[in-house]
Amino acid sequence: MKIFSAEVAVTRDDLHKHLKYPFRHLRDAEKLTVRYSYSPKRYEGDDSYALARAAFSASYPEGAEPSCADIEAELPLNNHLTLSLEREGKLVGTAHRHAPDAEYYVTAASASPGFTPTAVEKGEWAVVLSAHAVLDEKLTATIEVEAE
Numbered sequence: 001m002k003i004f005s006a007e008v009a010v011t012r013d014d015l016h017k018h019l020k021y022p023f024r025h026l027r028d029a030e031k032l033t034v035r036y037s038y039s040p041k042r043y044e045g046d047d048s049y050a051l052a053r054a055a056f057s058a059s060y061p062e063g064a065e066p067s068c069a070d071i072e073a074e075l076p077l078n079n080h081l082t083l084s085l086e087r088e089g090k091l092v093g094t095a096h097r098h099a100p101d102a103e104y105y106v107t108a109a110s111a112s113p114g115f116t117p118t119a120v121e122k123g124e125w126a127v128v129l130s131a132h133a134v135l136d137e138k139l140t141a142t143i144e145v146e147a148e
Contacts, residue, residue, distance in 0.1 A: 010038070033104070034143070036144075078133065081141060083129060093111060095113075
């Protein structure tokens with residue numbers, strides 16, 4: 001049974017933020033499944049090389065410059081959102097995978113990698129999207145939560 005869904009816009013202003021989407025689960029269940037996706041994954045901007053160069057330059061020691069080969073090895077650039085799950089304000093788990101669409105689950109006995117087995121009890125839950133790279137002006141993310 002679907003207990004929460006949202007379609008949200010993630011913008012450049014959200015970069016390095018954790019965007020929390022709370023929902024109330026009204027009854028105990030055996031399993032909670034969270035699906036999410038976002039697009040676009042790949043950044044197609046003409047300024048990709050310049051953005052990659054700036055990112056490298058910010059992490060190099062003063063006076064050192066990244067090589068063209070180092071910069072080109074990072075292309076194409078990608079947008080990157082990750083998902084975490086909370087119950088009653090406590091972290092159930094997180095998935096910092098690079099797939100732009102994924103599915104994770106928790107039960108009292110088992111959970112997807114990165115998540116702690118957790119009883120799916122009624123109460124306050126939240127999906128948290130973390131914006132690690134938002135190169136496009138806007139990403140569209142969808143979240144669906146089901147309980148069974």
